[in-house]
Amino acid sequence: AAVLQIPLEPNTGAGVLIAAKVNDEDEDVATAALEGAAKLHDAVVARNLTRYISDATATVAAGFYGPEQQDIARTVALFAWESIKIVADAGARESVPVLIDALRFFGRSRYWDRHQRAEVLRVLGKLGDQRAAAVLLDFLNDGSPLRWKTTEKGQRLHHTVGDAALLSLLRLYNLQPETFGMLIPTSDKGFAGYADDQSRREGHRAFRIWHQQHRERQPTRAYLPTSRPTREKD
Incomplete structure (x- = not known):
């Protein structure tokens, strides 16, 4: 080409x-x-x-x-x-x-697919702009499985799309995954997940509570969509 x-x-x-x-x-x-x-x-x-x-x-x-x-x-x-x-x-x-x-x-x-949307969730965390917080929160409840790891003690940890959203939110606010119940195997510090759904619900809920209490850290300027159709449907 x-x-x-x-x-x-x-x-x-x-x-x-x-x-x-x-x-x-x-x-x-x-x-x-x-x-x-x-x-x-x-x-x-x-x-x-x-x-x-x-x-x-x-x-x-x-x-x-x-x-x-x-x-x-x-x-x-x-x-x-x-x-x-x-x-x-x-x-x-x-x-x-x-x-x-x-x-x-x-x-x-x-x-x-789930892996593609999870990658974009991670991208928004990487860019570090808190304007992305609202859309990341929207994906917290996405329970689609992505991957899993087994700890040294034989405990299996699962990582979902919602967990990817949470990790990006934590990155935006400079918070630690462990604070919200996520477990990180010593063999793979780049992985974080939960051992069961109950722990996940509690961890995600804890973040929502934290976020609600710290809303002043978010930008005050309203987010306005930027995309506009380039052509009307026939």
Whole structure:
């Protein structure tokens, strides 16, 4: 693909050209553009991919793709998801409102699976912008299983999509998982989960109570959705 010939110079017009090709009708070209964007992951790429994510979310949400075009809709959803990861690698906190819109729609749709929505939950925690708190709270009750680990004592810990949301919330507020009953095996400090559903309910409830009591830490500016349909459904 010609996109592979574009010199990958950070913070130049290369980022504009590569990001624009993510929306190419040729799936191979779009995939190559995503690969180039991932290598650059600079501010220019992030800014232009954010526009793509916004347009992709609004277009699919508006029902632009009919029943016979769902394969295209799924591809657009996948490219939006891949773009979100690149934007996060660029540390583009200004993109958070657009990522929130994408998660609110795709995360509750058939287009993203549990692992994809969990990844976006983690991305929002990584970016560290408290504007994401509300949407993260919305996913606390998602009990879809993701993975599990066995502790040195033979105790099995489970990690759900809701737990991924909780970990991102804790990251936003600089809180420790153990404070809310999560267990971390010594063999894998990057994993946190619960041994049973009762412990999970209690831990999540404890965070909700903490959050309610510390609402003043949240931004006072109201969040306004940014995505708008690019074309009305026929």
